[in-house]
Amino acid sequence: MGEAESVSGLSDFLLELYHDASECTPDELRLRVLKNLQSFIPFDFGVWGGGQADGRMVTDLTVLNQSAAILGEWDSVAQDDAFCDLTLNRLGATARFDDVPDYRASLAYNEHWRRFDASHMMATIVGEKTDGYVSFVGLCADDRPMTFSDTERMFKQMLMPHLSQALRMNRELWIGRAAMEHEAIALVDQEGWVLCTQGPFDDFTRHEWSGRIARLPVDVMHALKQRKRWRGELLDARMSRFGSNYFVHLSIHPALSGLSPREREVAGLFASGMTSKQVARALGTSPSTVRNQVMRIYEKLGISSKAELATLAGGK
Numbered sequence: 505m506g507e508a509e510s511v512s513g514l515s516d517f518l519l520e521l522y523h524d525a526s527e528c529t530p531d532e533l534r535l536r537v538l539k540n541l542q543s544f545i546p547f548d549f550g551v552w553g554g555g556q557a558d559g560r561m562v563t564d565l566t567v568l569n570q571s572a573a574i575l576g577e578w579d580s581v582a583q584d585d586a587f588c589d590l591t592l593n594r595l596g597a598t599a600r601f602d603d604v605p606d607y608r609a610s611l612a613y614n615e616h617w618r619r620f621d622a623s624h625m626m627a628t629i630v631g632e633k634t635d636g637y638v639s640f641v642g643l644c645a646d647d648r649p650m651t652f653s654d655t656e657r658m659f660k661q662m663l664m665p666h667l668s669q670a671l672r673m674n675r676e677l678w679i680g681r682a683a684m685e686h687e688a689i690a691l692v693d694q695e696g697w698v699l700c701t702q703g704p705f706d707d708f709t710r711h712e713w714s715g716r717i718a719r720l721p722v723d724v725m726h727a728l729k730q731r732k733r734w735r736g737e738l739l740d741a742r743m744s745r746f747g748s749n750y751f752v753h754l755s756i757h758p759a760l761s762g763l764s765p766r767e768r769e770v771a772g773l774f775a776s777g778m779t780s781k782q783v784a785r786a787l788g789t790s791p792s793t794v795r796n797q798v799m800r801i802y803e804k805l806g807i808s809s810k811a812e813l814a815t816l817a818g819g820k
Contacts, residue, residue: 525670534566546673547643556641563693574620585612591629598628598661602651607761628664675700688754696720712739738772757801759816769798
């Protein structure tokens with residue numbers, strides 16, 4: 505391929521990448537991109553996924569021409585994988601098996617990668633906006649006469665920011681399409697780690713769990729997987745599957761939707777059993793202010809007791 509053809513081919517690849525980002529689901533996008541990459545770099549199978557760097561947990565994965573077990577079973581050697589060490593310590597840089605001295609004599613290679621015919625691998629890990637979350641693209645081959653070349657490595661590294669950006673755009677577009685008025689929506693992985701959000705997600709979760717969260721609480725995620733719904737002090741949640749991930753829709757309890765964000769915060773704390781003094785201390789205000797807010801809450805909700813408020817807030 506001549507230089508002009510190469511430049512034209514790359515332009516076409518990028519145009520198709522961003523077009524597919526606006527049309528495909530996340531899993532479809534990743535599969536199409538991996539297939540298109542085979543026109544530029546000869547490889548037998550590919551993996552594109554993500555997870556938490558701490559613990560090396562892969563929770564979000566798309567695989568081309570190979571079993572998902574290639575990373576589902578990787579956890580048995582994950583902590584001793586020197587190739588993973590290299591890529592995690594050089595985020596954004598593309599590495600090859602051959603960059604690790606004596607890697608093919610290692611336990612990780614012989615007990616895992618060789619079993620899946622990954623004689624060669626070229627991978628890049630990048631940090632994403634979500635705290636602690638990283639995404640990666642790995643290209644693997646068995647029937648190659650030699651390692652991935654420097655030219656192939658540089659080409660993949662040049663593409664990686666585009667791949668990461670396209671997937672981020674794609675997820676945000678799908679969340680926007682799923683959004684409804686007065687709802688917050690999050691795309692989460694299998695373990696509840698938040699990939700991206702739409703709407704007042706941080707505002708809602710701060711009132712329910714007293715802080716900005718990067719992962720849904722384990723008990724909440726368990727309930728959603730079991731029953732598809734969950735009810736908290738202030739929030740209702742429902743979950744639907746989306747490819748290998750989930751959409752989680754958060755909404756304020758209907759009875760509380762007419763309250764201001766501050767009133768919902770006061771209502772949640774007061775209904776949980778706190779006194780006016782305790783609520784005031786938690787919010788950095790005065791007990792008299794809290795009492796006035798509680799009276800306005802009662803008036804808006806048409807109730808007259810803390811027990812009634814607890815019933816509305818907690819669904820008890």
